[in-house]
Amino acid sequence: HLGSPRKDKPFVVVDCAALKGEALEREIFGSETASTAGAPAIRRGRLEQAEGGTLFLDDLSALPLEIQVKLLRVLQDRKFERVGGSSAIEADVRFVMATASDLSAMVAEGSFREDLFYRVGVVQIEMPPLRERREDIPLLVANFVAKFTADNDMKQQKSFSTQALNYLTGYDWPGNIRQLENVVESCMVLVPGAVIEEENLPPEIRDEESQFKSAVDLLPVQLDLADTLQKIEAALIRRALVRAELVQVKAAELLNISKSLLQYKLKKYGITGH
The missing domain is CATH 1.10.10 (Arc Repressor Mutant, subunit A)
Structure with a gap:
């Protein structure tokens, strides 16, 4: 996003697995409800909030079929309606989508639309698991620390010691980036000092035998x-x-x-x- 012509416009994220049914539909497309004053009460969804910029749909495979239909129309016609509304709204948005699921298998079993699958699969980038790009781990840790510090308005600046980073880099991370982020956030909350040491890490990360077993199990x-x-x-x-x-x-x-x-x-x- 930051390297594109849309860099000065919003980057909006939707976690498709966080909400269900109509709540997710309202989150993405917004809603209109009748008002006693005459004009409808309008709630802008993430799609409108991302106008001119990028909408990132995380965990795309969690979208129910009825929302997949509406998403397909946006991709084809660049138009949508809010939930409860009838007016078509133009959408100038670039979509970026991610999933850890096999969408082709979901198409075969009927839980993901085939036409949407081909529409979103024009350009695919396969992201290797974290264990195959360990050099990214220190950068990701620094990013998660900075994000958590800013989001929680923390006055104390915290960091991970070199040895702690070594353990994080050596771990196989079966839960990938989300697991790493959860570990970082847990340490930020539970460790009172400014430096997070290796003894502050979860036992499974410090246990060499379990690390070796995880490598073999994979x-x-x-x-x-x-x-x-x-x-x-x-x-x-x-x-x-x-x-x-x-x-x-x-x-x-x-x-x-x-x-x-x-x-x-x-x-x-x-x-x-x-």
Whole structure:
């Protein structure tokens, strides 16, 4: 959004899983209700609030079929009506949508419209899970800290220690970004000091055995021996780096390999070792 011609216009977010039925429909499209004074009482929905800008529909798969029909019309005709209204309203909005579900499977089972599926699937960007882009974790943590601080008008500036960040970076995050954000917010609330240390993190993040098990559990059912061994080796290297506080010499000693071999494997697996 910020890199587009619409950057000076609103960026509006709708969590499609947060509301149900007509409440979600009103949230997106707004509503009109009769008034004793004659003129209808109007509530502008997120679609109108995003006029000229971007509307981000998160968890698109949660949209019920009746709202999918209305969304399809907006995408095709750039027009919509508020709930309870009859006048068509022009919509100059760019849509960005996200889902963790397999929409093609939902189409096959009848819970997602096929025509909408093809309409929204023109440009698709697959976002890898957090465990495959660990270098993003420190940036995401800093963003969540800043957002929580601003949203709650906090006077105290908090941060995560280097060792705490190492543990966060080494964890596999089965719940992806939402799980990371929840952990950050929990630490911001529960830790009284300005620096959040590794001992303030949830036990499952600090437990090396559970981290190793999670890496193994995420392996595919149809195992390829060479690929599987590489995944396990990469998980062990990350754990060694965390224990060694990112000091490569110490990590190599823990792994009983030379520093040069460790550096080769860091490059091979795309692991940040500094």
